[in-house]
Amino acid sequence: MARFGRRQRILIIVLISFSLIALGAVFFPISMPHFQLAPEKPWHDLPITNTMIAAWLTIIVIGILSYFATRKMKLVPRGLQNIMEVVLEALIGFVESIAGKDNGRKFFPIVATIFIFVIANAWLALFPGFMSIGIWETEIVHGVEETVLVPFFRGANTDVNFPLALALVSFIFVEFWGFKAHGFTSYMGKFINFRQYFGGWGKLLRGQVGSGMGMLFTGIIDIFVGFVELLSELIRIVSFTFRLFGNMTAGEILVFSMMFLIPWVAAVPFMGLELFIGFVQALIFCGLTVVFLVMAVAPHEEH
């Protein structure tokens, strides 16, 4: 290899890649992938979807990594411990930069788990074997009987149930800490605020028509604002869910479509893109969760 310069070597790699594409396209065509949004069950009699299997795989991989990273902890970190410490310290820094020192410490475990789960799911889904090992089954697609591959592994992020579960976890923790920071009635007052409304009616009944009408008007606005707050809180779940689900599903479809259109190596750049998107989505999910947590525990202005 020493005979070739750097430029020539790159040229050779590109040439080999193109010939592989040509060869692959001619001799080993990749069958058209069939996409289904709903997760499939490789075994019909078991209530286990391929996305659940992928999630378990992710848990196992992360578990093993964490176990070996913290098995023999040293004050001067080396190897895996060092890598995991870098990741965790970056996460701690990220969370604490948004939420502050004390709140950051409190929020960290849940937020970090969301980040790690999402990014590990996304990256693991790029490994070979995902979407390609499975059982051939005959299915009726668009009224035509076809044999399709039901894979054993499919990225958990591409199953709407997983982002939804994460969104619900995020929602539950946001509300939990909201209640904990403000107390039940105070936190609920953010959403259901009838104080001004009833006060206005009270003034009206006592005959103070002018100020009573004013209070009644602001009361109605308060009720409306509370309703909007409640709605936005619930809409967050939906936006959380479909942001992650949409991005990851689109990425998967993109990679496998590219593989089908131009076999073999053409999908590589898109896989690189998927690595980046997996990271970004994980960061967005955990970052937004932190922001909502901070908003929930922040003292809201009293009227």
Place this chain on the structure above:
Amino acid sequence: MGAIGIDWQVLLAQFVNFAILFGLLSVLLYKPMRRMLDERSNKIKESMEQAEQIKEQMTKSEEQVKLQLDTARREGQDILAQAAQMGERLKEEAKGEARQEAEVIVARARTEIERERDQAIDEVKREFVDLAITAAEKVVNESLDREKHRRLIEEVLEQAPKREG
């Protein structure tokens, strides 16, 4: 909802998965890592404080050493001065003693010499007397009493130095 696949069973399963991962990570990663990070930051803080302390101690001990050196130098100089003084004194004393001794010796020698001179003079005198007697005897021909004669001469001799001196 069926088309995108929301399924409460799967949803529940993913919830459980999240809970499992949360527990796993809390036990395996977050707690030990937190402990380790805290320990490390504490250690760094401690060692920095220690370094500061050691620095302080060093400057203090350096000052002490300097002080000790100064006192030692001063003491040494004092001792040297004292020694020089003492040497001077000793020299003086020795000189004095030697002079005294020399004087004593000289005095003694002088007395000795005087004594010996006196003795010699006496002896010379006696011999001279004897000589004179014999000479006189020969001259007078033993006319005179020997004893009487002797007395006579001695009288003369007694008077002689008085006349001289």
